[in-house]
Amino acid sequence: MSKYVMWSLKRVVNSVCDRLTNKFDVFLVIEGRRGLGKSTLGYKLMKLVKREMKARGVVGYQFIPRRDLLYERKEVLNFFHKWQHSGMADEMINVSFNRDFYNEDQKDLIKMINMNRDHNNFFIACVPQFKNLDSQIKNLASMKITVVRRGISIIHMPNKTVYSSDIWDERVNEKIERSWLTGGIKNPQYSRLTTYRGFLKFPKLSKKQEAIYQKIKDDKRNIIAKDKGLEEEEELKPIDIIYNALVDNKIKDTSMLDGMFIAHGLNIRSMKAKLRNMLKDNHKRTDLTYYCYGKKVALEDAKYEV
Numbered sequence: 001m002s003k004y005v006m007w008s009l010k011r012v013v014n015s016v017c018d019r020l021t022n023k024f025d026v027f028l029v030i031e032g033r034r035g036l037g038k039s040t041l042g043y044k045l046m047k048l049v050k051r052e053m054k055a056r057g058v059v060g061y062q063f064i065p066r067r068d069l070l071y072e073r074k075e076v077l078n079f080f081h082k083w084q085h086s087g088m089a090d091e092m093i094n095v096s097f098n099r100d101f102y103n104e105d106q107k108d109l110i111k112m113i114n115m116n117r118d119h120n121n122f123f124i125a126c127v128p129q130f131k132n133l134d135s136q137i138k139n140l141a142s143m144k145i146t147v148v149r150r151g152i153s154i155i156h157m158p159n160k161t162v163y164s165s166d167i168w169d170e171r172v173n174e175k176i177e178r179s180w181l182t183g184g185i186k187n188p189q190y191s192r193l194t195t196y197r198g199f200l201k202f203p204k205l206s207k208k209q210e211a212i213y214q215k216i217k218d219d220k221r222n223i224i225a226k227d228k229g230l231e232e233e234e235e236l237k238p239i240d241i242i243y244n245a246l247v248d249n250k251i252k253d254t255s256m257l258d259g260m261f262i263a264h265g266l267n268i269r270s271m272k273a274k275l276r277n278m279l280k281d282n283h284k285r286t287d288l289t290y291y292c293y294g295k296k297v298a299l300e301d302a303k304y305e306v
Helices: 009-021 038-055 073-079 104-115 135-140 170-183 207-227 238-247 254-263 268-281 293-303
Strands: 026-031 086-089 122-127 143-149 152-156 196-201
Touching: 009 026, 009 038, 009 143, 026 038, 038 086, 038 122, 038 143, 038 207, 073 086, 073 104, 104 135, 238 254, 238 268, 254 268
Parallel strands: 026 122, 026 143, 086 122
Antiparallel strands: 143 152, 152 196
């Protein structure tokens, strides 16, 4: 095998579509650190597979981001009930983390995927590290793509084994990878990995696609956070932070107050006027120095002066 086999997106898409048209499902995992473009690649593959399957005259695989970007285990379970459908679990680690193996939902998920493998679905799971997925989930994957840098990834496929349950050769490949680390190799020879099949370059999303994807991701994360009681409080504006610090007597003197305005890039004069208006609206004294703890200490000390 050539060391530097270069795949195109079209080749990956054709590989996926060939399997789907042969009545097999496709379970594809994309791994990589945050911010390298896992979701970008998954989103692109979903769109391209939809287009290619339509060109082949196959009904289904209509990827609708708001519906088919999945963030909860329940959504993933529901997905595998469908036929000839596309879906992407953008944070699959939340759905099938290996330490959750004995969780009943986890068992249901594995059972559901296995039972419905004849539904010919196309499913992408995005994870930080493939090794942290449940072992049974890993064995269901027909392709793994490791994003190593923005726009650069490695194609992996499982080895065809009879006796070994480790179809991804994780132990062997971990030893190979460790030899790079101990040897201080700057450019790892990924072609030495037993599951290596080639490299894949991929472009960014268009600005429109990026905006759509980010909006959906934010909305779904907020829904999950609210369901779990983890919604974040609305972020305070700098003037609100300074106001709270002032009335809580956490500001020593007006020099410290001026410094806080400068640190936030605010105009000292206009912000002091705004603080006074906020104090007035809350029926408090509008003398800013009244709240400075330095002045209060000085007044307390004055009581004991002879």
